[in-house]
Amino acid sequence: MSNDYQVIFSGEGGQGLVLAGTILAEAAAIFEGKYATQTVDYGIASRGGFAMSEVKISDEEIDCPELIEPDYIVALTEDAFNRFEKEAGKSVIIFDSDAFSPALEGDNIKGCPFTTTLRRLAEEYGNKARINVLAIGAVLGLKEIVSLQAMRKVFEKNFGAKNADINMKVLQAGIEMTRS
Amino acid sequence: MSNDYQVIFSGEGGQGLVLAGTILAEAAAIFEGKYATQTVDYGIASRGGFAMSEVKISDEEIDCPELIEPDYIVALTEDAFNRFEKEAGKSVIIFDSDAFSPALEGDNIKGCPFTTTLRRLAEEYGNKARINVLAIGAVLGLKEIVSLQAMRKVFEKNFGAKNADINMKVLQAGIEMTRS
Amino acid sequence: MSSELIKFGQGNEACAEGAFKAGARFYAGYPITPSSEIAEIASRRLPQLGGIYLQMEDELGSMAAIIGASASGVKSFTATSGPGFSLMQENLGVAIIGEVPCVVIDVQRSGPSTGLATKPAQADIMQARWGTHGDHAIVVLYPSTVQECFDLTVEAFNIAEMLRSPVILLTDEVVGHMREKFIIRDQVKVIDRKKPTGPVEKYLPYQPDEDGIPPMAAFGDKYRMRITSSTHGPDGFTNSNPVNARQMIERLYKKIMDRADEITYIKEYMVDDADILIVACGYTARVAKAAVKQLRNEGIKAGLFHPLTIWPFPEKQLKKAALDAEKILVPEMNLGQLVYEVERILKEKEVFGLHKSNGQPLFVREIVDKVKEVAK
Amino acid sequence: MSSELIKFGQGNEACAEGAFKAGARFYAGYPITPSSEIAEIASRRLPQLGGIYLQMEDELGSMAAIIGASASGVKSFTATSGPGFSLMQENLGVAIIGEVPCVVIDVQRSGPSTGLATKPAQADIMQARWGTHGDHAIVVLYPSTVQECFDLTVEAFNIAEMLRSPVILLTDEVVGHMREKFIIRDQVKVIDRKKPTGPVEKYLPYQPDEDGIPPMAAFGDKYRMRITSSTHGPDGFTNSNPVNARQMIERLYKKIMDRADEITYIKEYMVDDADILIVACGYTARVAKAAVKQLRNEGIKAGLFHPLTIWPFPEKQLKKAALDAEKILVPEMNLGQLVYEVERILKEKEVFGLHKSNGQPLFVREIVDKVKEVAK
Amino acid sequence: MIHLKKNRCKSCGICIEFCPKNVFDAAVDGTPIVAREEDCSYCRLCEKRCPDFVIKVEGEK
Amino acid sequence: MIHLKKNRCKSCGICIEFCPKNVFDAAVDGTPIVAREEDCSYCRLCEKRCPDFVIKVEGEK
Amino acid sequence: MAFQVEDYLREDKLPHIWCAGCGHGITVRALVEALAGLQIDPTSVVVTTGIGCFGKADDYLNTHCFHGTHGRALAFATGIKVVKPELTVFALMGDGDSVTIGGNHLIHAARRNVDITAIVANNQNYGMTGGQLSATTPEGSRTTTSVYGTAEPEMDLCSLVAAAGASFVARGTVYHVTQLQKIIQDAIQHKGFSFVEVVTMCPTYFGRYNWNQTLIERMNWLKENAVSKARYDKLPPEKKESAFMIGKLVEKDTEDFNTKYQRILQKAQNQG
Amino acid sequence: MAFQVEDYLREDKLPHIWCAGCGHGITVRALVEALAGLQIDPTSVVVTTGIGCFGKADDYLNTHCFHGTHGRALAFATGIKVVKPELTVFALMGDGDSVTIGGNHLIHAARRNVDITAIVANNQNYGMTGGQLSATTPEGSRTTTSVYGTAEPEMDLCSLVAAAGASFVARGTVYHVTQLQKIIQDAIQHKGFSFVEVVTMCPTYFGRYNWNQTLIERMNWLKENAVSKARYDKLPPEKKESAFMIGKLVEKDTEDFNTKYQRILQKAQNQG
Numbered sequence A, B: 001m002s003n004d005y006q007v008i009f010s011g012e013g014g015q016g017l018v019l020a021g022t023i024l025a026e027a028a029a030i031f032e033g034k035y036a037t038q039t040v041d042y043g044i045a046s047r048g049g050f051a052m053s054e055v056k057i058s059d060e061e062i063d064c065p066e067l068i069e070p071d072y073i074v075a076l077t078e079d080a081f082n083r084f085e086k087e088a089g090k091s092v093i094i095f096d097s098d099a100f101s102p103a104l105e106g107d108n109i110k111g112c113p114f115t116t117t118l119r120r121l122a123e124e125y126g127n128k129a130r131i132n133v134l135a136i137g138a139v140l141g142l143k144e145i146v147s148l149q150a151m152r153k154v155f156e157k158n159f160g161a162k163n164a165d166i167n168m169k170v171l172q173a174g175i176e177m178t179r180s
Numbered sequence C, D: 001m002s003s004e005l006i007k008f009g010q011g012n013e014a015c016a017e018g019a020f021k022a023g024a025r026f027y028a029g030y031p032i033t034p035s036s037e038i039a040e041i042a043s044r045r046l047p048q049l050g051g052i053y054l055q056m057e058d059e060l061g062s063m064a065a066i067i068g069a070s071a072s073g074v075k076s077f078t079a080t081s082g083p084g085f086s087l088m089q090e091n092l093g094v095a096i097i098g099e100v101p102c103v104v105i106d107v108q109r110s111g112p113s114t115g116l117a118t119k120p121a122q123a124d125i126m127q128a129r130w131g132t133h134g135d136h137a138i139v140v141l142y143p144s145t146v147q148e149c150f151d152l153t154v155e156a157f158n159i160a161e162m163l164r165s166p167v168i169l170l171t172d173e174v175v176g177h178m179r180e181k182f183i184i185r186d187q188v189k190v191i192d193r194k195k196p197t198g199p200v201e202k203y204l205p206y207q208p209d210e211d212g213i214p215p216m217a218a219f220g221d222k223y224r225m226r227i228t229s230s231t232h233g234p235d236g237f238t239n240s241n242p243v244n245a246r247q248m249i250e251r252l253y254k255k256i257m258d259r260a261d262e263i264t265y266i267k268e269y270m271v272d273d274a275d276i277l278i279v280a281c282g283y284t285a286r287v288a289k290a291a292v293k294q295l296r297n298e299g300i301k302a303g304l305f306h307p308l309t310i311w312p313f314p315e316k317q318l319k320k321a322a323l324d325a326e327k328i329l330v331p332e333m334n335l336g337q338l339v340y341e342v343e344r345i346l347k348e349k350e351v352f353g354l355h356k357s358n359g360q361p362l363f364v365r366e367i368v369d370k371v372k373e374v375a376k
Numbered sequence E, F: 001m002i003h004l005k006k007n008r009c010k011s012c013g014i015c016i017e018f019c020p021k022n023v024f025d026a027a028v029d030g031t032p033i034v035a036r037e038e039d040c041s042y043c044r045l046c047e048k049r050c051p052d053f054v055i056k057v058e059g060e061k
Numbered sequence G, H: 001m002a003f004q005v006e007d008y009l010r011e012d013k014l015p016h017i018w019c020a021g022c023g024h025g026i027t028v029r030a031l032v033e034a035l036a037g038l039q040i041d042p043t044s045v046v047v048t049t050g051i052g053c054f055g056k057a058d059d060y061l062n063t064h065c066f067h068g069t070h071g072r073a074l075a076f077a078t079g080i081k082v083v084k085p086e087l088t089v090f091a092l093m094g095d096g097d098s099v100t101i102g103g104n105h106l107i108h109a110a111r112r113n114v115d116i117t118a119i120v121a122n123n124q125n126y127g128m129t130g131g132q133l134s135a136t137t138p139e140g141s142r143t144t145t146s147v148y149g150t151a152e153p154e155m156d157l158c159s160l161v162a163a164a165g166a167s168f169v170a171r172g173t174v175y176h177v178t179q180l181q182k183i184i185q186d187a188i189q190h191k192g193f194s195f196v197e198v199v200t201m202c203p204t205y206f207g208r209y210n211w212n213q214t215l216i217e218r219m220n221w222l223k224e225n226a227v228s229k230a231r232y233d234k235l236p237p238e239k240k241e242s243a244f245m246i247g248k249l250v251e252k253d254t255e256d257f258n259t260k261y262q263r264i265l266q267k268a269q270n271q272g
Ligand SMILES: Cc1ncc(C[n+]2csc(CCOP(=O)(O)OP(=O)(O)O)c2C)c(N)n1
Pocket: C030, C031, C032, C033, C059, C083, C084, C087, G051, G052, G053, G054, G055, G069, G070, G093, G094, G095, G096, G097, G098, G121, G123, G125, G126, G127, G128, G129, G134, G202
């Protein structure tokens, strides 16, 4: 199974994690002709609490959407981080270093200033700057598992041409967080 | 299985056939210490249509209430008669000769003037004279499968001492219909 | 002085009397043929006993009301038939997960849907086991005589109280409406639910004792009681932790399945040397017994295994009874329900079904003939 | 020009699109997690297609409304989850005995009762078969991918129309909410119910043709249409004659059971030389497939039998697939349901269950481990 | 003309009692007898009040 | 005394807006700051209108 | 071609199963008279029924029929009418059917204003199952499940349905047959949900336990106690106890569901 | 010993799960204030709830609790109250819970007059499942299942329940908290079925699709549009459209079910 990618977006209800997973998977599935699955685990919808979204991207048909060894895990809350910290090593964990500072650290645990970056972007683009797009960017910054052209197309399809620009900028900001 | 009796009361909803069966079976079970079962088959209750009540009386515990070869079948309507006429021979069929005249006749098919007898009794006792008690009497007239003492007791229990007298009279009229 | 009472009455009446004797003091229901006599008797007798009869607006509400009353400490029951039983399925689940003892009587009639309201069937056997959504186990008792209606209703309450679980008493139109002599026994064993005893602050409504059953406070007790239909922790608050969920769901299942033997009632007739074993319940068991007698008279070694507890199905007991039989016949007033379970359990045997679904009970002759056919 | 559409979306969305493609133009339902997306899509898309979305006051009414609409000639469906599915059981019986085609989607969640509304389970498998009272047979399809959600929903309507019968499409929270690429196929085979053709006065709504299926007029046609929930004769009037009742009840049963092969869909993966055969459906079948791959990599000869039609259970097909396997494993997101059926069918095999009921799906590792344990 | 499909009649007595023109008499079995048809006003009330679809009144005054 | 269990506050702003005595200011995160407690009339409306059980007002005027 | 009363009846199914003096036959008569009065083609009529004695009405009607489950007639009817607005759709229900078990469908059908004509034969108890208590059994009455007299007040069907939003509400009796036919005609012609309560008689059960009068006396009782709104308002309080209003109680001109839904269809298709 | 507001709360369970600005917390607050106001022992209180966002209320109450199924809270409560008349029994329901799926229990509980206090948090949609249409969604509003605007008129809860026979009917809002507390206190003290509708806010769904105003503006909207009966009657027609009545709408002195049932018990036992 060459070119397989497995990504988790985790945090709490309301952060748009489902959308992050959907967008990323759709970009791969529809605009790059790959196979992709996206699944969710959530509690009482949209009322806080742990939530996550899992994405699997592959060149081949996907037997099972279950992630066996996720490549990247984005953890936007401390709770989410704690659930996944034991995966570090097998997976790269990206967390919001503005929101909490984990005991554990290391090569595979990457803190990124999600909150402050978002605040900065929000000043420029208002509430159209979303943390979930930033999170996708953070993953793409480590590895371009989906092309930027595909991302633009998926933004255009889902948010319209006008908003695609903004989203690409937010995405870019995310990419920069992890590339740097 | 010595001393087993099987009786069917059949006719239409509203004639009190269930009560006939119940009374007879209860007399045997409670006031003669025998075993007895009573079952029913009916359509939409109390709105006409074929109805019947089956009684089994035995000295021994009864495995199954199903009647295999009924000894006596009372048929108060033509419909009921037609359903059972093929049993004649194995069973004795008692029918209301005021209501219809069957094609078949013979030793085991006994016509009794239920309707006229009832009318006569009604003149004396009003609507307390019931066709179902008459029907029990008709059976007892052929064979005293339950003693008259037991019948009196069951009447007393179910209709009170006062009405027991009347019912015994109606019963007697029934007995006379078949004895004669 | 014994105040035992000998009565001549219907299966439905005996069920009602059994309930009263077991201590039931609340009935909520919605009339339906062929169960309505139970409601009618309850409406007359309960007030005499200081209890309450409530006719609810529908079966959904009836099931809910008996759960509410039982959670308040009063033994409660309802009675219905197929269509109403279907409507009770959702709230039956509340009694299961909420662990609220209660007894539901289903007097089976001929379906599907409205079908033939006054005609018998045994076609809710699988529904009784599987009718409500989600994972669960359930106890289902099925009497075949009027006396058993009385005895098993008492037992149904006892099991319900012992296990903190709803119990279904399944009967059928024939059993419900047939009349026989029965004894309103005086000296019946009556089990009451376990009450909490520890300090009030420490009480957790779903914290089981070693036996897997949590003591049950009633509304109004000094112990704060919580009943919930959600997957919950010992405190009765929603809890979606998978470890907790597994524990809860499995405990509910095991408290019943692990006690299967304790709550299993069976009757056997001439099974020891039977070549062909008939497995039948309810009214059909009585027809089968008569058939066995007749077959024996004719020299055919038939026997009868008659479960009174049909769920959990008495697997072990059946295996034992069937040990030496070559063939098995399962007559039912349906198109095949119990037969599947028997087939599953008696893998090595040849299992035959005799299915009748036309509004009539099975007849002795039909079973006799089928046994002869199968015996060949 | 093909107007096929490639979409990336949820199982629930694919179900809805499949329904529209099959010709469904009426949806009545009551929202419930995890099925609500189907209602939401129907409420948006049906009016675009000239169809009607109705949100009913409850699930009892929803089931009734789709039956009424279908009897009026408009293909209809609803979607729900466990609690609502329980509430639909009574009226499901009307569709069965009244022979009104319609499709009921049950997206299974973790129970019993309210349970965990957002978590998956496969614990309504037996309820789907036995949930409504009285004798009946039913067709239940169960997709495992988003594409199958589309395809099997189309198929569900086709079977419903072909058999004049309700069809249940069972899915689970994982399948319903997962997103994958799927094709809204353009060239799907769409079957429509048989219409009467003879003289108006002669039409009998329940007089079957040779195939056991009566042609179906719609309300408003010149043929007078009667739908009834009672046991009836060919004319649609209540009929309690035992011969008629048997014919009616058995025909309803046989029209489905005799066509089991025609409506059976299965998938097999590496069964030919499998020593251990896994039987799994829905999302679990996908986990099992991944497990088979991994086991094969490790040199263990596992195979997968994956029924898409789960009722009538593909008995013959399973027997064939299991011919050479020594052991059978049935993993399920429940405490054991399908495993009973498999045990019953594969009498000579050693059948093992792998049961998980905690709000989580089964994991690949769990199946792999269990196979290894069992294989020993 | 007042037609009676007597096989359907259940002898409830409504037609007899409530005919404004007292057209009917009661037979011994309680069924109606058209005794005074000439008095009939053709109001059809008997027809409409008969629970058993026994009566059909034809004609007008 | 006005006590705030701030960990419960969801920044809805109701207390700030509807205090008849304008006792609160809003912090940057939208939570209330008790700015002018001396103006408080102890009407407890803020307590009763807070959807999140954040506020407890003690005292009387 | 003019339709006769007989064209709406299945005369081959008569005599019907109802008891002597049961009011259900009178109500069915009024219905077919109304259909004939309006000359509605029987093949454009769908009658839905529930389960109960009155629920058997469809057996005697030569229209399209749907005999559903107890309490759900209106829900079936809703499915029918919304997809086939051109049909005349009825729901015939008993009191148990309509408001006891079926109350939820009743109030929401009234609110939703789907153009269905609901006719409830209120005989104050459950005839079919042997005379048990219903939600319309007058407080204190005796039934087979309330031998000590019921402790529950009865539901006023018309008030309930009006409060739920019904655009046409009327009450008639089986004594006042001419008015009843007229009411049903008006109900059919009213566009929107129409509700007709028919106060009727179950001599076999409710009568036996409660009337203390003969069937004929009961008819006279209906005659005397059923009064127009105008007369009712003028009655002295002591008379009001047993008296009740008949006639049209609500008649509002509000758009029915199907008409409104047309706009939704347009909106959706324009957007699409 | 005087009970404090905190004695009725499970503070350990806070913060609750409701969204920022959700009115459900305000309603629960009014309830516990009312209980404290009347000094009712929490162990003599049973709170039944249905399923929905408001159905989660029992999680925060330190009374006896019964968290049942969607729409059935009143049926559970009925079973509780009839066997334990000494307890104070509540049914807390959402609009979906109470009158959409649960309408049948609502009207019959009102009719039966069992001494239960029903509190309905009417947020005009189904919060819990993602903002779908409810029977109280105002006609024309947009929800996740009525993107083109709903074609169904909304149910007036108070009128319905009054018509069904409720002996106490009142309406409050989450803006008018002092009045709301008082209403709930009166409802508790009223012997018989008491019904309190609380007009509340679901900013997350109903608000997002329909308000065109902020949460604060919505509170002000409630302040302006909720008026006393006296004031309502005097409003000019154009103002009446969005305005609605608050306060006590019905208060009748009728015997509750349990009191009546006492007489049945006596009668039965004397006869026995
Ligand atoms: C779900 C369900 N519950 C109960 C019944 C039994 N049942 C049939 S008819 C009926 C009552 C009928 O009363 P009503 O609707 O007033 O009609 P009537 O017979 O008085 O005309 C009942 C309780 C049923 N068929 N289905």
